Amino acid sequence: MIKKSLHWIFHLYYDGFTQMRMGKKLWAIMIIKVFILFVIVKWLFFPDILQEKFHTDTARSNYVLDHLTGENNASH
């Protein structure tokens, strides 16, 4: 039963992809876009500031609390 279902799912995608015309171009755009977004943009330009700067939630809390109480705003 499971084997049959997996076989069906495989062929749903396989046949679908092989019969595509414009869809192939769309998949190419999607793959390039996702690569640009996740590998180049995210990795190079969009670090998660608080995750990278601090190792614990307590340290992150303290940093944001300092920010909210005006103690680390001078560096802006």
Added chain:
Amino acid sequence: MHHIDPSLIDWSRAQFALTALYHWIFVPLTLGLTFIVAIMETIYVKTGNAWWKKTTKFWMGLLAINFAIGLATGIIMEFEFGTNWSNYSWIVGDIFGAPLAIEGLMAFFMESTFFAVMFFGWDKVSKRTHLLSTWLVAIGSNLSALWILIANGWMQHPVGMHFNPDTARNEMTDFWAVVFNPNAYTKFLHTISSGYVLASLFVIAISSWYLLKKRDIQFAKRSIMVAASFGLMVSLFNLTTGDDAARQVAINQPMKLASMEGLYKGKKGAEIVAFGLLDPSKTLKDNKDPFLVKFAIPGGLSLLSYHSFDAYVPGIEDIVYGNKTHHIMSASEKMQQGKKAVDALKTYKEAKKAGNVQEAKAALNVFEANSKYMGYGYLASPEQTVPNVPLTFYAFHTMVGFGTWFIVLFIIILYLTMTNELHAHRWVLWAGVWSLPMGYIAQEAGWITAEVGRQPWAIQDMLPVGMATSNIASGSVMITFWMFAILFTALLIAEVKIMATQINIGPKEADHV
């Protein structure tokens, strides 16, 4: 606001606005076109007429293009939250976490799974199973929008949470209050129904073009009949949800409402401006008429906002400077409370660190008593609470004006289609074509109204945008702004080119997307 580089705030806002506006080019069409395609396929399954299958497949192909190009454009906003708005992300974390996690699961399981069946399953599953998949894609994509809009609604009207002064985070105290936040669900209904209107305009525009070119005539007429019927129904629904959404704005964000209407001085029986040109030299308290020209309906704003012709609608100056007669607290008073809250938070933090339990407890009591207006404590002047009035006013009136035109257009097109005279009225067909860009402008204008009108707040009354930004160099935000501008423009060009090619090929070749 203290010591914050204004250019950093401006570039961060500009980048988020750019990302959101581009993202919103793709989303509403997907939200609406999925339903139109589902309706067409339902007709096919009911009638067994192969023409409807072909019609469904053609529009499904254009849906695929829009979906593929728009896919993941919204994820950039998540990147921006972590980098440009890290303080904000931390402060709202618990509130955003649950809705966005549910959104992610729903989008992944419902959309992804049934999208495959919808596109690849025509000959693999029964007619009814395929139809079910198409409807589930429509429902799934709209439900995933629900969770995003719940998160946005919370920012406009924060409910069901409590700010924890130990962790600097808002913690959810009532999930259902967040879900049934009136600001959220009215926004959701208005937003998705606007997407249905846009999709109807999209189908009408392309079909009108076919009729103008005298090609694929039966296909175009059939598509127009579905789109105009659906469009009229949903645009009337959109009108009522817009009214509900505006009422929530009146209750929870009176400054936004006053800016949407260019209302500087509050009044009983306030008129609603149907059309107006603002005086660009107008400033607060100068006693000048805000309008150079206007056509207004007396009592309209009072009636729509508070269901009474005599209701008092506060103006911008009432909200900034207060109005004792109408019990409106001034921004200065709120700033005083806000500063008390900020000072108490600082005292609490220091007392806790020093182990002084009594002082910490006293400070916490002061903080809790004043935390409602904490955000005002970061403002430098009461006038900072005023958003960009001309931008809010014109964006709102563009949205409403275009929305009204769409209702008229749907009625005319539906009537002419039913009397089989549409092809003889070329001006109506051209109006159908040109209403599509107007639909996109109305979509963006709606978001500009919602987001510009609530400035300076990232979270209404709690956190101004300046305090929400990260401590990073404005130059790096500027670079990524231009990078996104190029990337999104390239995607938009790709979408338009691929769509134009597919539209030019027409429905005859729609079998293999």
